[in-house]
Amino acid sequence: MEAILMKVMASLSLATYPDANSAKIAANAVAVVKKIDAALHAVAVDVDIPDVSNALSNYLLDLPYKIQEAEATSHKRGKALLEAINQEAARAGVTLSTQELAAPPALMGDVAAKHSRYFDVCLVGWAPDNQTARMLAEAILFGSGRPTLLLPDSTDVGVLGHVVIAWDGSRVAARAVADARAFLERASTITVLTVTDEKPLPGQGIGQRLALGLRTRGLAAEAVSIQAGDSSIGTALQEHALKIGGNLLVMGGYGHSRVRDFVLGGATEGILADLRLPVLLSH
Template sequence: MKLMASLSLATYPDASSSKIGANAVALVQQIDAALHAVAINVDIPDVSNALSNYLLDLPYKIQEVEATSRKSGKDLLKAVTQEAARGGVTLTTQELTAPPALMGDVAANHSRYFDVCLVGWAPANQTARMLAEAILFGSGRPTLLLPDSQDVEVLGHVVIAWDGSRVAARAVADARVFLELASMVTVVTVTDEKPLPGQGIGERLALGLRMRGLVAEAVSIQAGDSSIGTALQEHALKIGGNLLVMGGYGHSRIRDFVLGGATEGILADLRLPVLLSH
């Protein structure tokens, strides 16, 4: 059965970078997946009255914003289409509309029909962050963040952030397709961040991966004065990791996202592709 990846594209108020097309295609090529790209366009309810029409010309401003959003969506889909054609990737595209407050919900609901969800990431793009958080907590699917600042490389070295928790175990299961393609897997346990459920938990996971035919090792690190998200990414990059796999901690209180420390650290300063699973 062929895998299907969903790429959610932000259009308003901050549009995704066109670089996400190349990165998404490069990634799905590696896992031999089909790609479905969806632009989430804004649909602003008309709440104008006679006074606002006279003073602000509100209907025109709404039309202008919606037109800008639709143009951004079409431009992004065109860029993805061109990249997919060059890369020989099977692609389908779609445009969805939603009020500004519900764009994340629409993206999350749509993402439930796919195997893995892709989101482009730029530090200043709050719309992309909103979509990523909504998809992570609301889709029930793994969410793969692709930083716009770099090209997606061959994901040959997968690094697993492991603390023995349910969400970490879920992330490992969701990353199976990437683990099977990896030439090396490193299990990293941070020992000074919180109590862990026993000794040698990283080596226990690494042993299980080796029994499944993977090349895997376990290491323990200390975060020290760094945030756990920073420590994990710095170590992953230090050992040549191309993909970081970790559980996404936190929950949503009616779209008010409350994030765990590790997840917040990753989202605040993304340095390499990260697969988050809730």
């Protein structure tokens, strides 16, 4: 019997309120799923604000109207983003399904994370001042059990031909390499990047060992060691990745959630604070 190859399914969670993703996410998300020959499921996460108004707040603040206005704005933005993705997917010949979910402001991340568990990889659009996108990304990274690919608004996601792996020999880094398989299989170049002066590493030559393992699997991989020096680890990784022409950075996402308040590791925080290229984070 002929083996059936499973098609990868990617989920895209769209921020709508109070900050919405920019329309740039449409082209970027479609470019990524086309690259890995995946199907795309795009979800607009709309805000649903519980009505806690009373007669006095109605009189003083006109609360019901403000709630209605916020929900209408969120819904309208979600519809516009889904429409842009629809057009982009049709142009690129990408299989697309869409959905709208509604959640109270404090639970939007949780709802997106639970929804994301049914897919292989999760996509989130990213802009430095978009707190809603950051909240969705953190919730999905720590709550979905799936790899989370951050797509910065500042760049056009192109070929993703040169994949850079941030490697420290840890469990989360190993998980990230496994989760990045679809990207690694299609990469023309893979660089295993180890920062040697940031923390004690579990041995000598760990980058070379991973690169050798990837070459044994038939992939074009080489290992490079760098020093972060005065730069933060997140900055050093991204700067070196860009310097060598990397299109995608793959790394473990450190941190844990304390009731929707995320405590992040240094490298993860550095990446989220200043994202310069597409980054696949795995927890």
